[in-house]
Amino acid sequence: MTSNLIEGNQRTDRVTSLLSAIADVGRDSARGGYSRPVYSTAELDLRSWFIAEAIARGLDVETDRNGIMWAWWDTPSGDRSGAVVTGSHLDSVPGGGAFDGPLGVASALAAVDVLRAQGRQPDRALAIAVFPEEEGSRYGIACLGSRILTGAISLDKALALTDEDGNTFAEQSAAAGLDPRHMGPDPERLAQIGAFVELHVEQGRGLIDLGQAVAIGSSILGHGRWRLSFTGQGNHAGTTLMQDRRDPLVAAGALIGQIPSVARAHDGARATVGRLQPIPGGTNVIASRVDVWLDVRHPDDAVTAQVVAEISQRADELAREQGCAVSVREESLSPTVSFDAGLRRRLEVTLPDAPVLDTGAGHDAGILASHVPTAMLFVRNPTGVSHAHEEHVEDADAEIGAEALAAVLVSDLGL
Numbered sequence: 222m223t224s225n226l227i228e229g230n231q232r233t234d235r236v237t238s239l240l241s242a243i244a245d246v247g248r249d250s251a252r253g254g255y256s257r258p259v260y261s262t263a264e265l266d267l268r269s270w271f272i273a274e275a276i277a278r279g280l281d282v283e284t285d286r287n288g289i290m291w292a293w294w295d296t297p298s299g300d301r302s303g304a305v306v307t308g309s310h311l312d313s314v315p316g317g318g319a320f321d322g323p324l325g326v327a328s329a330l331a332a333v334d335v336l337r338a339q340g341r342q343p344d345r346a347l348a349i350a351v352f353p354e355e356e357g358s359r360y361g362i363a364c365l366g367s368r369i370l371t372g373a374i375s376l377d378k379a380l381a382l383t384d385e386d387g388n389t390f391a392e393q394s395a396a397a398g399l400d401p402r403h404m405g406p407d408p409e410r411l412a413q414i415g416a417f418v419e420l421h422v423e424q425g426r427g428l429i430d431l432g433q434a435v436a437i438g439s440s441i442l443g444h445g446r447w448r449l450s451f452t453g454q455g456n457h458a459g460t461t462l463m464q465d466r467r468d469p470l471v472a473a474g475a476l477i478g479q480i481p482s483v484a485r486a487h488d489g490a491r492a493t494v495g496r497l498q499p500i501p502g503g504t505n506v507i508a509s510r511v512d513v514w515l516d517v518r519h520p521d522d523a524v525t526a527q528v529v530a531e532i533s534q535r536a537d538e539l540a541r542e543q544g545c546a547v548s549v550r551e552e553s554l555s556p557t558v559s560f561d562a563g564l565r566r567r568l569e570v571t572l573p574d575a576p577v578l579d580t581g582a583g584h585d586a587g588i589l590a591s592h593v594p595t596a597m598l599f600v601r602n603p604t605g606v607s608h609a610h611e612e613h614v615e616d617a618d619a620e621i622g623a624e625a626l627a628a629v630l631v632s633d634l635g636l
């Protein structure tokens with residue numbers, strides 16, 4: 222991984238050359254794309270890359286007690302209050318794309334290069350923030366770092382979360398050099414943030430359809446995650462007659478087949494099962510338990526609750542039909558978030574041609590929005606596909622994104 226030195230205002234590939242330095246980190250040949258779970262070797266390598274790039278730009282890097290990295294471009298006075306903060310995350314979903322998260326981090330570094338090349342010296346501190354476990358792909362709860370920072374999740378609950386290998390978040394955080402006893406809500410840190418702007422690859426087709434490279438975010442759809450645990454009787458695949466079975470995987474499979482029709486009955490609802498874990502998971506074993514992770518999203522939080530209630534009801538009926546039982550546990554729930562109106566208006570003045578789009582994807586910006594003025598920028602993804610290796614951003618669009626971010630930091634946020 223080589224350092225991408227600042228080369229003036231002529232660069233047309235600032236962002237993609239930054240990303241090319243990490244193109245081999247966390248590649249997943251089995252799934253395709255990248256698997257960069259929080260605090261894995263891959264994610265730790267990306268954190269080292271970020272620190273090196275920030276230091277190469279003369280930024281002052283610190284990792285806070287919650288594992289959030291901050292790279293500061295200080296003012297001569299050293300005052301960090303009311304800082305303008307931009308950034309995103311470096312962890313990925315299993316088999317994810319190259320841009321979800323890293324694009325926002327690389328664009329923030331590139332925006333610093335643009336501002337430096339313009340000879341600017343901020344009179345307000347600027348920071349690049351990198352949040353851990355945005356995807357929740359290791360510990361199940363998305364935006365875990367920003368939730369802990371803001372107190373949106375209790376620390377005890379967060380520290381006790383386990384990954385598939387049974388490691389707790391507390392253990393893994395300690396292995397990454399943090400002290401779990403010192404983690405938790407950080408109102409002083411939040412009070413330093415005057416505004417937060419996250420740039421992110423668009424995860425749908427909005428900008429393709431509009432023929433534009435960059436959009437301003439308006440809102441994030443309310444979304445949540447639930448775990449449905451079906452329990453039955455584990456048994457032998459060859460000796461257990463069909464009429465003698467209590468197979469929880471049969472109930473879970475039937476439920477998954479019904480979820481699309483439940484969701485379609487509520488305009489705009491999205492319901493997904495992307496993860497299913499039969500326990501113990503042997504080919505010749507009738508499972509004793511199946512965990513089904515359900516993701517539901519809708520702009521109206523009451524509709525989300527209704528969809529989950531209907532799915533839970535069906536789960537109960539289908540479990541009973543198989544002589545099984547089911548329990549439903551809410552893992553996380555985030556209401557619909559509208560970004561700060563004043564900040565958004567200022568972005569609209571700076572980027573008058575940019576359309577305004579909402580998103581069905583969750584972001585740390587959505588968690589921070591309850592505490593600080595927050596906005597988002599989206600950069601066109603020509604495939605319209607995300608959370609998959611086909612996710613893409615053209616070099617030219619990435620550059621337009623970084624320049625838009627730099628413009629926002631300059632003229633809207635008082636640099």
Ligand code: GLV
Pocket residue numbers: 355356363581582583584
């Ligand atoms: C994370 O990207 C999510 O929206 O689930």
Ligand code: MN
Pocket residue numbers: 310321322355421583584
């Ligand atoms: Mn993301």
Ligand code: MN
Pocket residue numbers: 314321356608
């Ligand atoms: Mn994502």
Ligand code: MN
Pocket residue numbers: 355356582583584
């Ligand atoms: Mn996300």
